[in-house]
Amino acid sequence: MKNGKVGMADGLLVLSMALCLFSYMYMETSCGKLLFHMALAAGIAGLADWYAVRSLFHKPLGIGFHTDIIKNSRVKMMAAARNMLMEQIFTVPALYRLCKLHPPLMVCRQWIQENQELCTAWLARCIQVVLEHMDLEASIHGKGDVDLIGFAGPAVTGTLEDIKGDPFWDAVTREARRLYHLPVMENMLNRLFEEAVAYYGEGSTGRKMAGKLLLSKKEELLKRGEERFLQSQIIASLVEQAWSVWLQSLTGEKRQQLNYRLNQLFMKWVQNAVREETERDDAAQKIAAALIDWILALSGNRERMLERSFSYWLIRKIPDIHQLMDRTVMQWMERYSGQEISDFMEQSLYRDLQIIRVNGTLIGAVLGFLFELAYMAAGGI
Structure with missing residues (x-):
């Protein structure tokens, strides 16, 4: 994001995607399902925040509709x-x-x-x-x-x-x-x-x-x-x-x-x-x-x-x-x-924008975790 530097939020996003792929192989188990949905929600939230922050200063994925806002x-x-x-x-x-x-x-x-x-x-x-x-x-x-x-x-x-x-x-x-x-x-x-x-x-x-x-x-x-x-x-x-x-x-x-x-x-x-x-x-x-x-x-x-x-x-x-x-x-x-x-503005706010993305990823993980727990409880597991 800043001079091509990979930040903390980018690392967390990659980690959540890797956990999602890894836990998919253990979907038969309760822990595997819990980890999969938690990592999937974290990844989706992280991608959404990445796109939102990126669109302020660039054209993410080449999309020009309401991007490069600043x-x-x-x-x-x-x-x-x-x-x-x-x-x-x-x-x-x-x-x-x-x-x-x-x-x-x-x-x-x-x-x-x-x-x-x-x-x-x-x-x-x-x-x-x-x-x-x-x-x-x-x-x-x-x-x-x-x-x-x-x-x-x-x-x-x-x-x-x-x-x-x-x-x-x-x-x-x-x-x-x-x-x-x-x-x-x-x-x-x-x-x-x-x-x-x-x-x-x-x-x-x-x-x-x-x-x-x-x-x-x-x-x-x-x-x-x-x-x-x-x-x-x-x-x-x-x-x-x-x-x-x-x-x-x-x-x-x-x-x-x-x-x-x-x-x-x-x-x-x-x-x-x-x-x-x-x-x-x-x-x-x-x-x-x-x-x-x-x-x-x-x-x-x-x-x-x-x-x-x-x-x-x-x-x-x-x-x-x-x-x-x-x-x-x-x-x-x-x-x-x-x-x-x-x-x-991107360079000045780099650290703060990284924290916003990290918070979004963590909130997604928590919501995915709670959703899976609620689903498991409703299913009597």
Whole structure:
């Protein structure tokens, strides 16, 4: 099932079929009949569960009628995921409450302070991209500049996509688990899972089992190693979209003024970091450390004024941010084909699907055993 691997459920199915054939030779005896019917029921139940599970991700026995469900349901899954995320969970009022209860700049500053070394290393990679487009010799002498606004977006998103397995995402995952336990975020995520479970609960017993399985995986989803890849993809895409929207809102004059001020500040860091030829190799690391120190040095009135200004701007932009998140979610999901989604889900749920099949086989064996006992009792044996 997973890369051609024979799982526990497959072995149990083969064993039940072998017992069925073996016990058929001893049908004259009571024990032979009991073993035969028990193994036969287990085999039939196991085959039924094998077909049901297999049809989610493949075409078992070449049958194309209502099989390969995950792959063929890509559009429906995308629409359902978008509805749950953007219309039920991350609504505009919910984003208002989140920004009010947990001001973004304060949260970011605290996280940077707790993960200063990792943030410095990541920021150094971004700055290195900018330095590669600069004339360092001219910058050391206070001449020349660089389009920091133009380079910053691609530098950040490119670096985010390049560090999928980096410890930086371990820190992001830890922060995600911490944020999950905040009341406002916990309520959002609980509603997401409740909506999903309610959807699955409207159907058959199998769908109800799937809903319960989804609910039981709520905590585990924040701990899985694959989530680092998903987080990096989503966040990088969101940053790229946000940067594009922000650049469009800047007029030519505003952009020139902001770029001039950023260049003044950045050139000071460059001049302090690169005083001699031998210091150029680690210039990005020094500038990143200086930038982190500058962020953490903000305190008192300056910090409160910056926080109030940013919060005021952010609250006015929340409807636009909601639309941006909506577009980003759809664009991120459209990157993956139905087959890629199917393969990812099959690999992620491999063990759980094996257990479901094992349970089905064992239930079939128990029912076959009870049926034969009842038949024997009714026959007076």
